Amino acid sequence: MACYLTTGKHMSIYTSVFTVLLLLAVTAPVALGFGFAGASAARSSVAPLRWFGKSYIALVRGVPDIAFFLFFVIALDQGIEYLRHKALCRDWSEPIRQGNDFVVCQAAKMPLGDAPQWVHETYGFSLAVLTFSIVFGAFAANVLFGAMRAVPHAQLETAGAYGMSQRQIFWRVLVPQMWVYALPGLSNLWMVLIKATPLLFLLGIEDIVYWARELGGTKTSRFTDYPHGDWRMWYFLALLVFYLVFTRISEVVLERLMQRLTHGQATSGGEAQRKAAA
Amino acid sequence: MKKLILTTAVLALTAGVAFADGHGKTIRMGTEGAYPPYNFINDAGEVDGFERELGDELCARAELTCEWVTNEWDSIIPNLVSGNYDTIIAGMSITDEREEVIDFTQNYTLPDPSAYLVLSADVDLANGVIAAQTNTIQAAFIADTGATLVEFATPEETIAAVKNGEADAVLADKAFLTPIEADDADLMFLEQEEMIGGGIGMGLRESDTELRDKFDAAIQSMKDDGTLNALLDKWEIGGAF
Numbered sequence: 001m002a003c004y005l006t007t008g009k010h011m012s013i014y015t016s017v018f019t020v021l022l023l024l025a026v027t028a029p030v031a032l033g034f035g036f037a038g039a040s041a042a043r044s045s046v047a048p049l050r051w052f053g054k055s056y057i058a059l060v061r062g063v064p065d066i067a068f069f070l071f072f073v074i075a076l077d078q079g080i081e082y083l084r085h086k087a088l089c090r091d092w093s094e095p096i097r098q099g100n101d102f103v104v105c106q107a108a109k110m111p112l113g114d115a116p117q118w119v120h121e122t123y124g125f126s127l128a129v130l131t132f133s134i135v136f137g138a139f140a141a142n143v144l145f146g147a148m149r150a151v152p153h154a155q156l157e158t159a160g161a162y163g164m165s166q167r168q169i170f171w172r173v174l175v176p177q178m179w180v181y182a183l184p185g186l187s188n189l190w191m192v193l194i195k196a197t198p199l200l201f202l203l204g205i206e207d208i209v210y211w212a213r214e215l216g217g218t219k220t221s222r223f224t225d226y227p228h229g230d231w232r233m234w235y236f237l238a239l240l241v242f243y244l245v246f247t248r249i250s251e252v253v254l255e256r257l258m259q260r261l262t263h264g265q266a267t268s269g270g271e272a273q274r275k276a277a278a
Numbered sequence: 279m280k281k282l283i284l285t286t287a288v289l290a291l292t293a294g295v296a297f298a299d300g301h302g303k304t305i306r307m308g309t310e311g312a313y314p315p316y317n318f319i320n321d322a323g324e325v326d327g328f329e330r331e332l333g334d335e336l337c338a339r340a341e342l343t344c345e346w347v348t349n350e351w352d353s354i355i356p357n358l359v360s361g362n363y364d365t366i367i368a369g370m371s372i373t374d375e376r377e378e379v380i381d382f383t384q385n386y387t388l389p390d391p392s393a394y395l396v397l398s399a400d401v402d403l404a405n406g407v408i409a410a411q412t413n414t415i416q417a418a419f420i421a422d423t424g425a426t427l428v429e430f431a432t433p434e435e436t437i438a439a440v441k442n443g444e445a446d447a448v449l450a451d452k453a454f455l456t457p458i459e460a461d462d463a464d465l466m467f468l469e470q471e472e473m474i475g476g477g478i479g480m481g482l483r484e485s486d487t488e489l490r491d492k493f494d495a496a497i498q499s500m501k502d503d504g505t506l507n508a509l510l511d512k513w514e515i516g517g518a519f
Contacts, residue, residue: 008323101485217434220457
């Protein structure tokens with residue numbers, strides 16, 4: 001049994017666990033950045049910026065995730081190759097679109113055709129991170145936009161009365177206080193993001209769900225040293241445990257964070273903390 | 279002397295043509311990796327099977343550097359035409375519908391009979407529920423009969439559907455079903471088999487004629503010297519050229 005769990009194929013599922021964790025570790029801050037930028041843009045006093053922020057939030061939130069993942073990644077990939085093609089292969093006479101085919105010169109390929117497999121995988125992974133970030137950034141932007149409006153307006157006016165500039169009000173009064181309002185929404189997003197990682201497979205990245213399905217599938221004795229029946233249930237059970245443990249840990253951490261953010265805030269939670277201490 | 283100069287000139291020209299596209303280019307071979315004996319992931323986590331051996335040999339004969347990538351069956355054609363890999367070598371039968379979108383090399387297997395795998399021999403094929411993998415010739419075949427078709431994304435799920443009673447039978451390539459039937463005492467074949475499809479070929483982008491010609495020639499040379507038949511034999515795939 002020890003041998004069974006250490007085949008090259010099993011190593012792939014262990015590696016894919018790290019792929020998923022890495023994706024989360026990179027996507028979460030990037031998406032938060034997108035969200036912050038989107039929310040700031042949406043409440044900007046400059047009209048075009050405001051329109052941009054609002055349409056980003058509305059558009060991306062309105063499109064089904066799967067459609068977005070299938071369409072956007074291919075469009076983005078082809079867009080990059082198209083631009084590189086225009087820049088690098090000026091003397092190319094054939095059309096780029098030939099019927100169903102998308103043909104660019106070899107030098108414009110992303111990644112280059114002769115690049116090793118890991119470069120292809122890293123490139124695919126980066127596209128995945130970007131797509132996840134854009135999608136979850138839009139949701140985060142909406143949460144942050146709401147949180148920014150939830151900060152008591154009187155405080156902002158008071159800050160203005162003390163002579164703070166708009167920039168100072170934003171960074172010193174609004175932003176430090178909004179997190180407590182944003183956290184419940186953001187923690188929801190984080191939970192959804194954890195569970196959305198199997199969408200990676202749509203983007204051609206072999207994640208844990210792919211490998212669980214592949215490893216758990218019936219194996220006949222002709223093609224493997226370890227034939228077995230349909231074990232997908234056990235593999236998926238392991239995934240279930242993995243995801244439950246992971247979300248549980250997240251909950252504990254988020255709860256602690258909430259406690260800290262609530263401290264000294266003009267919310268019912270902050271009031272309760274003050275009374276408990278007194 | 280004249281002849282010598284001419285040959286050198288021709289050589290230089292053809293070398294130039296080959297250089298333009300072939301220089302440093304790695305041919306990426308796209309496969310599914312879930313359809314033994316044609317292609318599957320072995321214990322070491324690598325692509326293995328009849329098509330792995332065949333593909334490596336073809337690349338050697340065509341003097342190409344090749345690399346294997348796996349892709350889900352569902353999106354295997356869209357990813358080819360958008361250029362994520364250069365060939366499909368995944369037990370894909372040559373059909374008119376697919377010919378409209380991509381190009382095929384000549385076939386490297388004869389049409390393999392498709393067989394029905396069932397739990398009991400008294401299945402009503404005309405009105406029963408029959409499982410097949412999405413976007414396969416078998417799925418298209420059943421859709422045209424009176425039977426109810428249930429489609430699954432992976433071959434694995436079609437077998438599971440029969441074993442848990444969701445479907446009465448599964449229709450798939452016989453070479454794929456044979457080792458499964460041999461390992462499982464509950465499953466059996468029906469006598470009836472269907473001859474569908476025009477054999478399996480490699481799929482390429484329609485604009486990639488040069489590459490297709492190279493693989494075509496390599497397949498022909500393997501047919502001619504009998505190595506292809508030996509491979510078919512080794513992986514127990516029906517039919518010899």
